[in-house]
Amino acid sequence: xxxxxxxxxxxxxxxxxxxxxxxxxxxxKQYLEIGAGKGMHAMQFAEANPDKELIAVERTKNKFDVxxxxxxxxxxxxxxxxxxxxxxxxxHAFPAKSLDGVFLLYPNPEPKSAAQRWLNMPFFEFLLSRMxxxxxxxxxxxxxxxxxxxxxxxxxxxxxxxxxxxxxxTSSRTHFEVKYLQRGELCQELVITKPEGYQTRFDY
Ligand SMILES: C[S@@+](CC[C@H](N)C(=O)[O-])C[C@H]1O[C@@H](n2cnc3c(N)ncnc32)[C@H](O)[C@@H]1O
Numbered sequence: 269x270x271x272x273x274x275x276x277x278x279x280x281x282x283x284x285x286x287x288x289x290x291x292x293x294x295x296x297k298q299y300l301e302i303g304a305g306k307g308m309h310a311m312q313f314a315e316a317n318p319d320k321e322l323i324a325v326e327r328t329k330n331k332f333d334v335x336x337x338x339x340x341x342x343x344x345x346x347x348x349x350x351x352x353x354x355x356x357x358x359x360h361a362f363p364a365k366s367l368d369g370v371f372l373l374y375p376n377p378e379p380k381s382a383a384q385r386w387l388n389m390p391f392f393e394f395l396l397s398r399m400x401x402x403x404x405x406x407x408x409x410x411x412x413x414x415x416x417x418x419x420x421x422x423x424x425x426x427x428x429x430x431x432x433x434x435x436x437x438t439s440s441r442t443h444f445e446v447k448y449l450q451r452g453e454l455c456q457e458l459v460i461t462k463p464e465g466y467q468t469r470f471d472y
Contacts, residue, residue, distance in 0.1 A: 270427045270466055277469050278390035280359045286352040292361055295321035295346075300362070300398075301371040302354040302386075303327070307335030309373055309441040314347035320368070321346045323361070325354045355391055362398040364471050370395065370405045374444035377411050385414065387421035396426065397470035399462045408435060408457040410448040415456045422460045431459040 301324040304310045310324035324347065326332040332351040339349050350357060378384040386392055386407070395405070409415050415432070422430045435455040440446045448455050 272469065273393060273425050273427070275393070275425060276390055278394045280394055280470065283356040283359045285360045286356050289352070289357070289360055292323055292348060294362070294366055297321060297368050298323070298362075298366055299369045299371070300358070300367050301325065301373070302358075303372065303375055304335060304349070305331050305374075305443055307339055307349060308443055309371065310335070310347055310349065311339060311342055311344065312441065313371075314344040315342070318346060321348070323348045323350055325350045325352055325357055327351070327353050358391075358395060358398060364397050365400045367399045368403050370399065370403070372405060372407045373442050374408055374410065374448075375414075377409070377414055382417075385417065387418045387426070392426065393468050394470050396428075396462055396466070397468040401462055401464045401466065403462050405460045406457055407460065408441075408445065408455060410444075410453045410455045412454065412456070415458060419458055422458065426460075428460050428466075429463060430461075433457050433459070 297320040299320055299322045301310050301322060304324035304326045307324060310322055314322050326335055329351065332349065336349045339347055372386055375386055382388055407418055419430050419432055422428045433456065435445065435457055437449050439449065445455060
C-alpha cells in the first residue's frame, strides 16, 4: 500500500460544474485527453481504436472550435470533444476508477510556475483516483527539464512506476509534436502506470 503523498489534498468540492456541463455516458473502455489543442491526436486515436471511447478536453476556445468542426465532419461516434477547463470537468464527469488511460501531450511548460505543472498539482492525485488500476498517463514533452521533473515526481511524490521513452522522429500525433520533431528537437514521453491496489484520498 502506498503512503499519503506529501502534498496538500486537492479540494474537489471547491470546483463548480463547467458552463453548459453535460455529464458524459461512460464506456467500459474510457480514455481522457487533457489539452487536446486542435484535436489531431484525439481524432487519430478515435479512428484507430473504434472499440475505445475518448473524451478530449480543450480550454482555449479558438483551438476547440477547429477541433469540434473537424470531429463533426469525421463523424466519429467514439470521440467527444469538450470545451472546458479540465479540472472542474474531471471532478464532475468521472467517478473513481472509471478511466482506462489519460493523455497529456505537450502540456504548457509553465516555466515560471512550477505549481502549474501537472505532476506538481494536488489535482494529479484526483486524476489518479479517476483511473482504473493498471491504467496509464501518457505525458509527452519536448522540454527535458519538464520530463525530468515529472519522472521524479511520479516516482518520489506519487510512488508510481514510470517508463521513459524517446519519441521517434517519424511520430506525428499532435501539432506541437510535428513542429518540434521537424525542428530536430528531442521529444520524450513518460508512461506512468497506476498499480493494482494504489490508494488515493479520493477513492469514493
Ligand atoms: C502546448 S498546447 C498542446 C496542444 C496539443 N496537445 C498538441 O500537442 O498539439 C497545450 C494545450 O493545453 C490546453 N490546456 C492547458 N490547461 C488546460 C486545462 N486545464 N484544461 C483544458 N485544456 C488545457 C491549452 O489550451 C493548450 O491548447
